[in-house]
Amino acid sequence: MRKPILAANWKMYKTAAEAKEFADQLLSYLQEGASLKQPIQEQVEILVCPPFTALSAFAAATQGTAVAVGGQNLYPRKEGAFTGEVSPLMLKAEGASYVIIGHSERRQILGEADELLNEKVKAALEYGLKPILCVGETLEQRRRGETADFCRGQLAAALAGLDQAVCDTLVVAYEPIWAIGTGESASPQDAQETIALLRQWLAEAYGPAAAAKVRIQYGGSVKPENVAGYLAMPDIDGALIGGAGLQASSFWKMLQAAADLGV
Numbered sequence: 001m002r003k004p005i006l007a008a009n010w011k012m013y014k015t016a017a018e019a020k021e022f023a024d025q026l027l028s029y030l031q032e033g034a035s036l037k038q039p040i041q042e043q044v045e046i047l048v049c050p051p052f053t054a055l056s057a058f059a060a061a062t063q064g065t066a067v068a069v070g071g072q073n074l075y076p077r078k079e080g081a082f083t084g085e086v087s088p089l090m091l092k093a094e095g096a097s098y099v100i101i102g103h104s105e106r107r108q109i110l111g112e113a114d115e116l117l118n119e120k121v122k123a124a125l126e127y128g129l130k131p132i133l134c135v136g137e138t139l140e141q142r143r144r145g146e147t148a149d150f151c152r153g154q155l156a157a158a159l160a161g162l163d164q165a166v167c168d169t170l171v172v173a174y175e176p177i178w179a180i181g182t183g184e185s186a187s188p189q190d191a192q193e194t195i196a197l198l199r200q201w202l203a204e205a206y207g208p209a210a211a212a213k214v215r216i217q218y219g220g221s222v223k224p225e226n227v228a229g230y231l232a233m234p235d236i237d238g239a240l241i242g243g244a245g246l247q248a249s250s251f252w253k254m255l256q257a258a259a260d261l262g263v
């Protein structure tokens, strides 16, 4: 049974002080929920990915709680002359246990290519960070019917050279680019269909048992009003949330929706 994971990707929002404020609010919600028969954190994994400059403050504020912390990117070296970059070792030292890799904003705006992303996944694993590997098609690719092939190609490229052990920690986020930050989301059925095909690819590459362990999230305009529809789908194991994860109250509503489903 895969435990769903709801992750807030803050992108380039929030200072350290604002991150601490969010943490305090989220923790007070969690405390209120602690008296429930089954506390929310037992049913859903909770992850927040702040920008690098707020990661340490957020991790300090949530240390020892059920809230996990992730980076939004890394550079695939332990250290070195890489101006402006952050290493997996540094993320780990600041309290991160996850790292987002290959978000479409990095692929498109910063030109990150498959080969580099493959190195990043390997570096995350080497330093004990769990990768959240993002894949997703453009609107043109969807219209041409290329969604499944394109996303499977992205998976294959990012996971090249890795054996089935990667399935023990890997999280995949299926994020159709046209649904990110646009308010236009893929329907739960469409997301399920693509995600099932991604799992099928994983099963072909690593065997069905390994593929069954991988959590695959949907991302793209997820909000409190629509999150339950995705989580009710058999292959969707959580969500990667941008805009709606910037307020603790709305993030909390989504966590509650997930727990209500008993997924």
Ligand code: PGA
Residues within 6 Å of the ligand: 009, 175, 179, 180, 181, 182, 183, 219, 220, 221, 222, 240, 241, 242, 243, 244
């Ligand atoms: P959104 O972003 O929820 O604001 O659409 C999702 C993401 O980019 O991870």
